Structures are given as structure tokens and as C-alpha cells.
Amino acid sequence: xxxxxxxxxxxxxxxxxxxxxxxxxxxxxxxxxxxxxxxxxxxxxxxxxxxxxxxxxxxxxxxxxxxxxxxxxxxxxxxxxxxxxxxxxxxxxxxxxxxxxxxxxxxxxxxxxxxxxxxxxxxxxxxxxxxxxxxxxxxxxxxxxxxxxxxxxxxxxxxxxxxxxxxxxxxxxxxxxxxxxxxxxxxxxxxxxxxxxxxxxxxxxxxxxxxxxxxxxxxxxxxxxxxxxxxxxxxxxxxxxxxxxxxxxxxxxxxxxxxxxxxxxxxxxxxxxxxxxxxxxxxxxxxxxxxxxxxxxxxxxxx
Amino acid sequence: xxxxxxxxxxxxxxxxxxxxxxxxxxxxxxxxxxxxxxxxxxxxxxxxxxxxxxxxxxxxxxxxxxxxxxxxxxxxxxxxxxxxxxxxxxxxxxxxxxxxxxxxxxxxxxxxxxxxxxxxxxxxxxxxxxxxxxxxxxxxxxxxxxxxxxxxxxxxxxxxxxxxxxxxxxxxxxxxxxxxxxxxxxxxxxxxxxxxxxxxxxxxxxxxxxxxxxxxxxxxxxxxxxxxxxxxxxxxxxxxxxxxxxxxxxxxxxxxxxx
Numbered sequence: 001x002x003x004x005x006x007x008x009x010x011x012x013x014x015x016x017x018x019x020x021x022x023x024x025x026x027x028x029x030x031x032x033x034x035x036x037x038x039x040x041x042x043x044x045x046x047x048x049x050x051x052x053x054x055x056x057x058x059x060x061x062x063x064x065x066x067x068x069x070x071x072x073x074x075x076x077x078x079x080x081x082x083x084x085x086x087x088x089x090x091x092x093x094x095x096x097x098x099x100x101x102x103x104x105x106x107x108x109x110x111x112x113x114x115x116x117x118x119x120x121x122x123x124x125x126x127x128x129x130x131x132x133x134x135x136x137x138x139x140x141x142x143x144x145x146x147x148x149x150x151x152x153x154x155x156x157x158x159x160x161x162x163x164x165x166x167x168x169x170x171x172x173x174x175x176x177x178x179x180x181x182x183x184x185x186x187x188x189x190x191x192x193x194x195x196x197x198x199x200x201x202x203x204x205x206x207x208x209x210x211x212x213x214x215x216x217x218x219x220x221x222x223x224x225x226x227x228x229x230x231x232x233x234x235x236x237x238x239x240x241x242x243x244x245x246x247x248x249x250x251x252x253x254x255x256x257x258x259x260x261x262x263x264x265x266x267x268x269x270x271x272x273x274x275x276x277x278x279x280x281x282x283x284x285x286x287x288x289x290x291x292x293x294x295x296x297x298x299x300x301x302x303x
Numbered sequence: 304x305x306x307x308x309x310x311x312x313x314x315x316x317x318x319x320x321x322x323x324x325x326x327x328x329x330x331x332x333x334x335x336x337x338x339x340x341x342x343x344x345x346x347x348x349x350x351x352x353x354x355x356x357x358x359x360x361x362x363x364x365x366x367x368x369x370x371x372x373x374x375x376x377x378x379x380x381x382x383x384x385x386x387x388x389x390x391x392x393x394x395x396x397x398x399x400x401x402x403x404x405x406x407x408x409x410x411x412x413x414x415x416x417x418x419x420x421x422x423x424x425x426x427x428x429x430x431x432x433x434x435x436x437x438x439x440x441x442x443x444x445x446x447x448x449x450x451x452x453x454x455x456x457x458x459x460x461x462x463x464x465x466x467x468x469x470x471x472x473x474x475x476x477x478x479x480x481x482x483x484x485x486x487x488x489x490x491x492x493x494x495x496x497x498x499x500x501x502x503x504x505x506x507x508x509x510x511x512x513x514x515x516x517x518x519x520x521x522x523x524x525x526x527x528x529x530x531x532x533x534x535x536x537x538x539x540x541x542x543x544x545x546x547x548x549x550x551x552x553x554x555x556x557x558x559x560x561x562x
Contacts, residue, residue: 051400053558077402085559086393091323092316100316103309104401127323147401 002029004151004182005050009059012045012206019045021206022059027184027199032177034193035186036288037203038296043186044084044155046203050184051081051153064151077105080149082140084156090129094120094139097128098146105147118142119168133160141169151182158192170195194288202295209295214288221286221294222256225264228279229253306407313403313411314418321385321415330476331381331416332423335373339365339427342493343435351495357526362435367519368492370424374454375512377420380479382412382462387475390466395557409463417455424451443522443531450518453537457511457544463551470560486512511543 005027012020020042027033035043048054049061052068061068066075088097095111102108115124118138123131128139137160144152154173158166166189173196176183187193193200194214201211210217229235229251257263260283271278321327339362348361389395398408431437440447465482469475487493489503490513496504507513514536521531 053396053399073402073404076400079400081397081400083393083397086397089316089320089394091320096316096319100312101401103312104403106402143397 003027003062004029004064005033005184006062007046007050007059008061010046010049010056010061011058012042012049012054013057019206020049020056023203023206023208025201025208025211027182029182030177030180031198032173032183032185032196034197034200035184035203036188036190036193036200036292038188041203042206043203047153047155047184047186051079052076077147078150080144080147080152082144082152082154082157084159086140088128088136088139088143091127093125093127094131094142095124097139098142101143102146107148108146109148111146114142114146117145117172119165134162134165137161138165138169141172145172145176149181152176152184154183154185156187157185158187158189166192190288190292200288202292204296210291217291218286218288221290222258223260223286224284224290225255225257225260225267225282226284227253227267227281230276230279233274233276309403309407310410310414313407314414317411317415318418321419324385326476327381327385331373331377331419335369335376335423335427336430338372338493339369339430340434342369346495348435352497353520353524353526357524359525360435360437362431363437363523363525364495366427366431366435366437367523368490368516370427370519370523371454371512371516372487372492373423373427374420374451374515375458375483377423378413378416378455379458379462379465380476380483381419382416382459383466383469383479384475386412386462386466387469388472390556391472391559391561393559396559396562399557413455413459416459420455421451437523438525440522440531442529443527446531446533447519447522449532450515450522450537453540453544454511454515454518457515457540457547460544460547460551461511463555464547467551467554467556483512486510489513490516492516511540514539 003026005025007023007025010020010023011018019040023042023046035046037043045054049056050063050068052063052071055069063071064075064078066072068075089100092100094115098111098114102111102114115121118141120135120138120142123135128136131139137157141154141157144154157173158169161169170192173183173185177198183196185193185197197214199212200214200217201208202217203209231251235253255263255267264283267278268281270276342365343362346361346365350358351361351364352358353364395408428437428439432439465479466475469478486507489499489507490510491499491504491507492512499507504513514533518533518536518540521527521533524531
């Protein structure tokens with residue numbers, strides 16, 4: 001597969017503080033790659049190096065075959081960027097802003113098509129300053145798309161969106177992959193990464209703790225079984241296939257198992273025989289959130 | 304897009320932004336016109352003496368000053384405020400990842416404010432002619448255009464240079480007023496030059512505000528013979544512009560201060 005982005009031994013320091021402490025990574029053509037991590041993990045710093053805004057302290061990055069810090073106009077016409085914080089010119093309408101940016105690119109998309117794509121048909125003649133936060137963000141996404149770039153950097157693209165708008169944005173991003181584009185996404189919404197990304201890297205303290213397809217990251221993690229234990233009742237000795245962790249607090253029990261079926265079977269059989277009600281019984285397969293919380297809650301233990 | 308059409312494209316959208324800003328229109332356009340009318344009304348249109356001993360009407364005395372002020376308000380104050388706002392809102396940072404060349408962005412801003420300055424000068428001269436009977440320069444028109452070009456270049460460059468030192472969007476207008484208002488006073492734009500002490504006038508001579516004013520004064524002075532080009536004054540104005548260009552291009556920041 002073609003590497004669109006290659007990161008090799010990347011480090012970035014601001015004075016004494018090391019924001020990025022050695023990242024190696026390849027992002028392939030046509031994939032959606034997500035950077036996940038808590039605030040201050042080095043996501044934005046890394047992405048801004050890839051966009052050409054910052055120089056690395058050590059290591060090298062290659063984006064679309066060029067060093068971003070020294071890239072030319074032609075290179076910039078092949079990328080689209082959604083920054084975390086910038087304000088579209090408030091005095092221009094949605095259509096005017098899109099037209100302005102479209103004019104910078106050699107082969108832009110038709111502005112009306114972009115207006116439809118980001119769902120701002122009703123607001124096309126509204127000045128950006130009068131749009132809601134979520135609408136401004138959608139306009140920002142439209143501006144990132146209007147040059148029809150090969151590679152998109154989307155930094156927290158759905159922050160401030162209502163749930164419906166978020167689903168809409170996910171559809172747009174997924175359609176970009178279908179159109180053969182490469183997307184580098186940073187997000188702190190785990191469901192967003194799980195829904196969209198072909199591969200995920202979890203960044204903590206400037207290092208990649210783990211990376212891979214969301215399903216494979218989740219694979220090693222146990223299923224969670226939670227329920228409310230009736231007052232004064234103790235948990236019976238259960239058959240324990242695989243690893244089992246149990247935690248009880250305020251009568252709420254959480255079991256974690258790699259083989260949940262026999263466990264749930266034994267548990268419910270015990271409850272039926274003894275006439276206990278396992279209130280709020282839930283069996284939940286592991287999600288990216290479990291992986292993420294495991295990694296980010298004990299960053300020191302992992303490093 | 305060819306370079307020329309890209310410049311036109313940039314000017315088109317800069318122009319829309321410019322003319323949709325009420326504070327821009329007030330400070331760069333309405334205020335100078337108000338000043339002209341207020342000064343002539345308050346101080347009267349009676350005969351005043353120029354430095355060369357020539358007696359002129361009050362309006363003829365004030366018009367060149369307001370022309371200089373108007374040019375400075377549009378190309379310096381407004382431009383610096385809009386550049387600071389564009390930087391702090393992240394627009395400059397965002398533009399850096401587009402194929403738009405830096406110089407076209409700068410050219411767009413300068414052309415937009417220069418066009419506004421020229422329009423303002425035309426309006427001021429027309430008001431001077433129609434309401435106060437100030438003669439429109441004829442033999443000195445080339446000198447007037449030269450002063451306009453040199454003044455636009457210098458004050459635009461100064462706007463780029465000064466904007467690099469302005470820490471936030473809120474601070475921009477107060478800082479610009481703190482720079483320009485004292486200079487307008489000591490340069491005799493607000494008060495007759497003969498009321499200004501010699502020492503203060505000497506200080507004013509160092510700065511481009513007074514020099515630009517003097518160049519315009521010669522253009523509008525009915526006693527001016529020949530082309531009326533004030534080479535020393537315009538040379539000093541241009542010198543400020545060259546220094547500002549160096550400072551502006553070396554210190555120019557794309558990213559917001561908070562970045």
C-alpha cells in the first residue's frame with residue numbers, strides 16, 4: 001500500500017517540555033486514520049507538523065512525498081485542513097466563503113455541491129457570523145473540502161455538533177474514503193473513531209501507546225458483565241473460565257471475562273435457583289473506550 | 304488561475320469584507336469627513352496663514368490635513384486592526400495551508416485599503432470644492448497622486464509592522480489610536496500649525512504624518528508654482544515605509560498569539 005504520510009522518529013519539544021516523544025507511523029492511501037488521546041497528548045502538535053505549521057525537533061515526516069515545512073503551492077493544493085480553532089470571516093456568507101477558498105485551488109468542487117454536502121443549503125446566503133457553532137464548523141468542513149484535496153486533516157471535526165449533525169458529518173467523512181481520499185482525523189470522541197476509522201492510534205504523553213484497526217485493539221479486552229446484587233446477598237463461587245475480575249461497590253458488581261457465555265449461564269442459573277433478581281443486568285462487549293481508559297488511566301505503568 | 308486573476312479574486316472578497324464592517328466604514332470613512340466639516344465649522348472658514356506667508360481659507364488649510372488623516376486611517380489604522388483580527392481569528396494560519404501565495408494575500412489587503420483611500424480623497428476633495436470652494440489641484444495633480452502612492456505604501460507597510468506587536472484583537476484599535484492621535488495633534492492636522500511650539504514641531508518633522516501632510520499642503524496651496532512635488536517630505540515618508548517593510552516581513556506572524 002502507498003504511504004501518504006510517513007512519520008519517522010518524530011520528536012517535538014517546546015523549551016523543556018517534550019510534547020512528542022518519538023512517533024513512528026505510516027498512513028496509507030484511502031484510509032481514515034484516527035489519532036485519539038487526552039488533551040496535551042501531542043495530537044495537535046503532531047498534526048500541525050504534518051500540515052507544515054511546525055518544524056520537528058528530531059525525526060522526519062513525509063506527507064504526499066514532500067517535507068511539509070518546505071512544501072510548495074502544488075502540495076498545498078492537494079491537502080485540505082480543518083483546524084481546531086479558527087473563525088471563518090464573519091462578514092462573508094456561506095457561499096462567498098466557499099467561493100473565496102475555491103478560487104485558490106486548481107480544480108475545486110462546485111460550490112453548490114459543497115453547500116449540499118455539508119447541509120447548509122438553507123444558510124447559503126447567511127453571513128458566517130450569524131451561524132450557530134455547529135453550522136460554522138460545517139462551513140469549516142466545506143472549506144476543507146472545496147479544493148477537492150487528496151488528503152484531509154480533520155482536527156476535532158464534530159466538536160459542538162448536535163447528535164444528528166454528528167451523524168451527518170460521519171457520513172460525509174465516510175464518503176470521502178469511498179471517493180478514495182485519505183483522512184487524518186483527531187478526535188476525543190471514541191465512538192467517532194470506532195465508527196469511522198480504519199486504524200486508530202492512541203496517543204498518551206507524546207507516545208503511541210497502541211495502534212491498529214479498532215476491532216483488533218478491542219480484541220484483547222474482556223467483555224463486561226454488570227448487575228445489581230440484592231442487599232445482603234454474597235456472590236456465589238462461579239465457574240471461572242478465562243480471566244475474571246470482579247469489583248463490587250454499593251451492591252453493583254462488575255465482572256470482566258474473556259469467555260462471557262458460560263459465566264452468564266452460571267450466574268443466571270444461580271439467580272434463578274435462589275430467587276434473586278439481578279437488577280440491571282448488562283453484558284457489554286469491549287469498546288474502544290475500554291482500551292482507551294485502560295491506557296490513559298495508567299500511562300506511567302505502560303511506559 | 305493566473306496571478307492577475309488571483310489578485311482580483313482576493314481583492315473582491317477582501318473588498319466585500321471591508322465594506323461590510325461598520326467600524327471600518329466609520330473610522331476610515333465617516334470620521335475624516337466629519338472632521339473636515341467640524342473643523343471648518345468650528346474654526347470658521349476665515350483666512351489663515353500658511354508657513355510660506357500665503358493667506359488661504361480655513362477649508363483650504365484643513366483639507367490637505369484631513370486628506371492625510373483619511374489616508375492614514377484607511378491604510379494604517381484599519382489595515383493594522385484588520386490584520387490583527389485576521390491573525391487572532393486564525394484566518395492567516397488557515398490560509399497558510401491553502402495554495403494562496405503570501406504576497407497575494409498582502410497585495411489584496413493593501414489594494415483594498417488603497418482603493419478605499421483614493422475614494423475617500425475624491426470624496427473629501429469634492430466636499431471641499433462644492434461646499435467650501437477649495438480649488439481642485441490642477442498643475443499639482445501629479446504631485447498629489449505621488450503623495451497618495453507613497454503615503455499608501457508607507458502606511459500600509461507600517462500597518463504590517465505595527466500589527467506584529469499588537470497582542471490581541473481588543474487591543475488593536477486603542478493601540479492604533481494611541482499612535483495616531485498624538486501625531487495628528489503635533490502635526491497640525493487638528494490645530495493650526497502656528498499654535499504648535501517650535502520644539503514640538505521639530506519632533507513632528509521626524510514622523511511621516513507631518514511629512515505627508517506637508518506634501519499634500521503644497522499640492523493644495525494656491526501659491527504653489529511648478530509641479531509641487533515635495534521630494535524631502537516624500538523621501539522621509541518613503542524611508543519610514545522601507546524600514547517598516549523590513550520589520551513587517553521579518554516579524555510577521557501567521558499564528559494567533561495564543562497558539
